[in-house]
Amino acid sequence: MTAPTAGAPADIFPTDGPAPGWLRDEPIGATITWTGCAGIVLAYEGTRICFDPFVSNPGFVDTFFRSARSDGERVRRSFADMSAIFVGHTHWDHAMDVAEVATISPSAVVYGSETTTEIVRRQGIGESQLHTVVDGEQLTVGPFRVEAVASRHGIVPVASKIDVIELRGTGMPRSPFRWPRGQVFSYRVTFADTSFYLHTSAGFEPEPFARQQPVDVVIACLAARQGTPDYFARIGAQLRPKVFIPCHHDNFLESQDRPPKPVPRLEWPQFLDDVAGLGRDYGTRLVQLPRGEAISF
Numbered sequence: 001m002t003a004p005t006a007g008a009p010a011d012i013f014p015t016d017g018p019a020p021g022w023l024r025d026e027p028i029g030a031t032i033t034w035t036g037c038a039g040i041v042l043a044y045e046g047t048r049i050c051f052d053p054f055v056s057n058p059g060f061v062d063t064f065f066r067s068a069r070s071d072g073e074r075v076r077r078s079f080a081d082m083s084a085i086f087v088g089h090t091h092w093d094h095a096m097d098v099a100e101v102a103t104i105s106p107s108a109v110v111y112g113s114e115t116t117t118e119i120v121r122r123q124g125i126g127e128s129q130l131h132t133v134v135d136g137e138q139l140t141v142g143p144f145r146v147e148a149v150a151s152r153h154g155i156v157p158v159a160s161k162i163d164v165i166e167l168r169g170t171g172m173p174r175s176p177f178r179w180p181r182g183q184v185f186s187y188r189v190t191f192a193d194t195s196f197y198l199h200t201s202a203g204f205e206p207e208p209f210a211r212q213q214p215v216d217v218v219i220a221c222l223a224a225r226q227g228t229p230d231y232f233a234r235i236g237a238q239l240r241p242k243v244f245i246p247c248h249h250d251n252f253l254e255s256q257d258r259p260p261k262p263v264p265r266l267e268w269p270q271f272l273d274d275v276a277g278l279g280r281d282y283g284t285r286l287v288q289l290p291r292g293e294a295i296s297f
C-alpha cells in the first residue's frame, strides 16, 4: 500500500484496486466488491451473495423526515442475481435496500435477525425468502459456508441515546433514522479454502467472538469504533488476519453519485497506526477496495 499521508480523500478512498496477488498467489477465480458503507458482494463459481447491501444513501432530509425509499436502478446495478442476502443489523444504512434486493432476485434468501426478517416481511417479501438466524448457525449457499456470529453495535455518541432497538407495532418506521437496530451479527464465510470475517459494526459479543479461529481476511467497520476499547487489538488477537479491509468509512448521508467522503470521526491517521500495529504483531496487510468495483482474487 502507499505510504500513509495526512489522510487526503484519494488515500482513504483509492480509485484503483489492489495489485493482483493481494490475497493469494494463485487466484481462485472469485471477486469481492465493496459497494459502500458495510456492503460487500462475494461471487464465486456463478453464485453471488451480499452482505448489508445499501446504496440508496438518502440525504439528511430524507433520512430524518421521509419514509425509506430505495433507489431501484442503483440497487439493480449493484446487487443483481443474488442467491443470498446477509444482514448484520437492521439500521437503515445496513438494511434499507434489502427488500429491493430480494425483489429483484426472487430466489435469494434474506438471512438476519428477527427484526431484519420482520421489517423485510412488512415490505411484502414472502416467507420462502426469509430466514431468521441464531448465533452459531451454519448456512450453505452454493460454494459458500456462512456462520452467523452474535455481535454488538459500536457506540454512536448521542445517537445511542435515542436509538430504536426493536420494531414495534405494525407498518414501517416513519423515516430511515427510525429503523430499529435489532440483534447484531457478524458473519464468517469460507469457500475454496479461503476465509473472510465480516465485522460490520464496531462492538463485540465476547463469547461468540472468542469462538472464532484465525481468518484470511477481516472486513471491519471503522464507524463509531471509538467507544469500543482495544477494537483493533481484539480483532487482531482473535482473528490474526492476513488482510484487513476497512468498511463503513464513507459518509452514508452522501449520495453515491459523488465520490466517497469520510464518515465523521474517521480518524484515518489513527487507523493507519492501528493497522500497522496488526502488521507488526500478525503480519496483517491493509488492503483498500475502490467503491463499486469487483476485485479478483
Ligand SMILES: [Zn+2]
Pocket: 089, 091, 153, 181, 201
Ligand atoms: Zn447501525
